[in-house]
Amino acid sequence: MTHAFFSVISLDDALKLIHRFPRMQKEKIPLCRCLHRIAAEDIFSEETVPPFSRSTRDGFALRAKDSFGASESASPLFIIRGRVKMGEAPDFCIGPGEAAAIATGAMLPEGTDSVIMIEDTSPVDEGLVEVHRSVAPGTHVIRQGDDARPGQRLLPHGKRLRPQDLGFLAGAGITEIVVYRQPVIAILSTGDEIRPPESPLKPGEIRDINTRTLSAMAEEQGAIALEMPIVADDEMALYKALSEALNRADMVLVSGGSSVGTLDFAPRAIARLENTEILAHGLAVRPGKPTLIARCGEKPLMGLPGHAASAAVIFQILIKPLIRHITGEEGMRPEERPFSARISRNMASVMGRADYIRVAIEEGNEGAVAVPVPGEAGLIRTLVEASGLVCIPKDTEGLLKDSPVTVYPL
Ligand SMILES: Nc1nc2c(c(=O)[nH]1)N[C@H]1C(S)=C(S)[C@@H](COP(=O)(O)OP(=O)(O)OC[C@H]3O[C@@H](n4cnc5c(N)ncnc54)[C@H](O)[C@@H]3O)O[C@H]1N2
Numbered sequence: 001m002t003h004a005f006f007s008v009i010s011l012d013d014a015l016k017l018i019h020r021f022p023r024m025q026k027e028k029i030p031l032c033r034c035l036h037r038i039a040a041e042d043i044f045s046e047e048t049v050p051p052f053s054r055s056t057r058d059g060f061a062l063r064a065k066d067s068f069g070a071s072e073s074a075s076p077l078f079i080i081r082g083r084v085k086m087g088e089a090p091d092f093c094i095g096p097g098e099a100a101a102i103a104t105g106a107m108l109p110e111g112t113d114s115v116i117m118i119e120d121t122s123p124v125d126e127g128l129v130e131v132h133r134s135v136a137p138g139t140h141v142i143r144q145g146d147d148a149r150p151g152q153r154l155l156p157h158g159k160r161l162r163p164q165d166l167g168f169l170a171g172a173g174i175t176e177i178v179v180y181r182q183p184v185i186a187i188l189s190t191g192d193e194i195r196p197p198e199s200p201l202k203p204g205e206i207r208d209i210n211t212r213t214l215s216a217m218a219e220e221q222g223a224i225a226l227e228m229p230i231v232a233d234d235e236m237a238l239y240k241a242l243s244e245a246l247n248r249a250d251m252v253l254v255s256g257g258s259s260v261g262t263l264d265f266a267p268r269a270i271a272r273l274e275n276t277e278i279l280a281h282g283l284a285v286r287p288g289k290p291t292l293i294a295r296c297g298e299k300p301l302m303g304l305p306g307h308a309a310s311a312a313v314i315f316q317i318l319i320k321p322l323i324r325h326i327t328g329e330e331g332m333r334p335e336e337r338p339f340s341a342r343i344s345r346n347m348a349s350v351m352g353r354a355d356y357i358r359v360a361i362e363e364g365n366e367g368a369v370a371v372p373v374p375g376e377a378g379l380i381r382t383l384v385e386a387s388g389l390v391c392i393p394k395d396t397e398g399l400l401k402d403s404p405v406t407v408y409p410l
């Protein structure tokens, strides 16, 4: 196997590479398990929803045109032909000058096209009601088929299913749907100095931040995170851990060990794996230059920088699009929609690498202000204080105070 060690590629080229990985398989599962899953096919209705026209108020169903001209001072009388029973089709029709007592949710009797609220009527006796205002056809009525008609596409494939989407499908009698399988993503942190969060620390050791951050980010994207034990700086140990992770998962994220130091075993351990190809090592971005993209068979194997904020930024700009691609998710989630702001101060940047700066958002007089959060990429706090990323493009020397920027929410 050959690869250009640290011959950096642009993020755009890296995104093209990851789009070569295949989609997850499809599976048919009950609707009750579909929250936040991705529809793998267009979903069509076989039914008319709602199946009948129904009242949205308690009152009287009538023909709108019989109420025209009605007011407090000129209130026509209507003959009450009967009361519609809930959950049943009325066994009578309404003619001119007639009305039916109806409750919210009951079926409109034939001959009626609207409902007048009980508050706008006065009873005269058991069989007569006075109507004090006019209604237009369709007033206080949900018409048959207003939600969906047979053959109508209810949801497109690629849609991430929200609670209301599931309710929509339930209302159309759909109880199972075809979704993409959730990818199992193994997270593997490396480093002799890294200890699990519950461990006491000896001098020189630090606690594992990346496993938790990356697992949670993967779960947020709809994956099942598989947290692997921390691996020592040892090529064979990492090779074995990677082999196991690849057996158990659809994708592997390795944190740390991907730079060019003598203790950086990830590229060498990856090179030992069978049927594996390193597609890129080195991204023209900051932070995150040592990022590594490999494929093991059809599975992505991604090496992320060890620095906590770098790993998280690379997840946002590269791993998230990769997960979206393999899970078939289309469209942007509302909470991830980029927004415009102005940068609060001059920001210098190196040419040749796209700089992803972490920003806090403040409300200024003329809209949102992006305030860069200072600090090294090894500090997770910089991401905690940030609520977005701003990209300074690779061929730019920096941004002047008050320049307009696009903020990608974190
Ligand atoms: N001479 C050079 N040194 C470094 C370069 C360089 O170009 N030349 N690049 C720097 C950059 S940029 C980064 S990023 C890091 C990337 O290194 P690795 O991906 O090999 O990561 P490590 O060396 O293993 O770790 C870096 C740093 O992060 C800490 N770390 C690692 N894993 C975790 C974890 N799970 N939780 C919390 N913190 C973690 C680790 O202790 C190190 O401090 O290399 C620079 N060096």
Ligand code: MOO
Residues within 6 Å of the ligand: 285, 286, 287, 288, 289, 290, 305, 307, 310, 311, 377, 378
């Ligand atoms: O590029 Mo490293 O990823 O600065 O932190």
